[in-house]
Amino acid sequence: MDLAEKLEILADSAKYDVACTSSGVDRPGRHGSLGSCAAAGICHAFTPDGRCVSLLKVLYSNVCSYDCSYCVNRRTNDRPRATFTPRELADLTIGFYRRNYIEGLFLSSAVLGTPDRTMELMIEALHILREEYHFNGYIHAKTIPGADPLLVEKIGRLADRLSVNIELPSETSLTALAPDKKKTAILRPMGQIAVQSAQSKKEMVLYRGAKPFAPAGQSTQMIIGATPETDRHIMDLTEGLYKKYALRRVFYSAYLPVVADSRLPAPHTAPPLLREHRLYQADWLLRYYHFSARELLTEDEPNFDPYLDPKCTWAVRHPAFFPVEINTAAKEELLRVPGIGPKSALRIIQARRTQNLGLAELKRIGVVVKRAQYFITCKGRAAAHANRAEIANALLDPKAFSVGMQQLSLDDFVPKALPDAAPAVQKLAARGVAADVAAKTVRQEALQCLTKRM
């Protein structure tokens, strides 16, 4: 098998892994080595599905001895198999990196024989990259559940970020769908990485020769929509993971049916992309907006509103919190206003030191005035007056009703619901209603509903 074919197979197998970020570590280049890292991470390409390609995301091997029912690479699935050699992988990384195609390597693997054996091969590839080729770029490595702690320690010294996939949002789901993976086998390395990473950070401050251990921390990912957990359960879990294991990121992956199984959604079920999007929005609220999971979702409403982003949902549910006075409010208060993010909050605070801010100034600062104006006062005056229907109209998330054009022939275009439109729109369109009409109908209903709620 030639290298191109191998690369194709192993990239195809890795594409469902979502964590393709290169953030969390700032490291300038050095003579004698190749590469540098930027703390914010750098994307290098975007595939036609709109996802970013930052790292050379491949599996070391897709020959798996496990049989997890949600996974394309499970033992019993009939598909082409391939395995890299450590040298091939290192050469590929360097070749792509020099051409500025990628920011580094994302290395995961199926369980090739035993977890220990798999990890040893991955470590060998990383060793060649770091020690022989003096590669100074970003490396994200997955630890294989069940591998020896010593191997986890070894790989953490070579990689910038480590991750252990939590796979599914609850233990019941895990036992049902991934009988070979145990909860403890997932959480134990996560704990080990958290402890060692924190320890090395301390040592780096104290001693000059201290070696970093996963300086960009660790992340995890879980599959959404394959099992019946609510958004509330998922957000609670996410928050717990951030607190307990000091994770940098939790990733969500909308489940794409890859096999007919009575315990899983039927094949050809559309992946719940809008739900995934809402979870990411809420995840941002946890990390950058000082929200807690329990604030975002209640027992009566355990799932996110498809038509409204989580921050607007919160704002609509807490009218007593508003209006917020732009010229005096604390940063935490500003961050709760729909349409104001961390960047614009900071700019507001800096700008108001020298002058009073009105709506025109906010526009220049970069606040999304369309949404924010109903929740703020400027110098004591309400920024905008509108009835409930108008406010609801400004708050509805256009993404939920997004319709694109599909080209049937040279001059024949029909509207088509985009993959991340709300399920109701997709369903109506699937029933034969023109997509733009479907979107309009659903939007009208959502608008009425929201107006009543306010």
Next chain:
Amino acid sequence: MPYEANVTDVAYRYDGSFAGFLCCVFESYARHEIPSEVCSPEEGQLNLFGTREILADRQRAKRVAMGLDRLGPQVKDRIVTGFLSTDPGKDLTLLRFARRCFAQGPQAVQMLGDPDVAAAFAIERAVNNEAGKFIEFIRFEERDGMLGTVIHPKHQVLPLLRGHFCSRLPDEDFLIFDATHGTALVRRGGQVQYLTMEHYTPGTDEDELNWQQLWKRFFKALTIEERRNEKAQMNHVQKRFWKDMVEMQGSV
């Protein structure tokens, strides 16, 4: 009020160099006036009220530059970065911003409520954003051990790419050719130079084509068909970048 100035109808024309621009700032203070337009020779338009030629003078430019230095790195960055923009009104915007900073001190950078400051901020951000895109989307090709690439930027982003790529590729020789402005950033044997260049022909080395093919196949394999969303892709990579990106060219 020594800094008071009238907005006049006169337009300044200068040679397009940064020193020339600084002399425009000097002139504006010397005559207590804010011009209606500041333009470089190629964009000079007919003006009803006459145009004044501003000659670049090293002494004057130096005095203004030292003044800007005193205002701190944020002010200086905004003016120097903003100057790389090719927006037609950028010179006047930056001149007004410079005056605003001299009057208010370093904290003027943060007064985004002010129209002049906000306009200068927008220019700086546009240039920085474009440079950021090229840091992401440049695709090098190797020929005889040297990496080379062609880009078609709106603004003159080469100086902003220099630091990133010199740090990233510390021991490599490379060339970035800005086809829009006919300039190139060349690094050879540790020496960095800006050159004027007319054209650059991509290499057709078999080994290089092989690498490009590998990258294209990887890119294709990574796409999840069920999530296909070209609108999202285009939001991230605007079409104007496509012609210089290997993976966006033809089929595998």
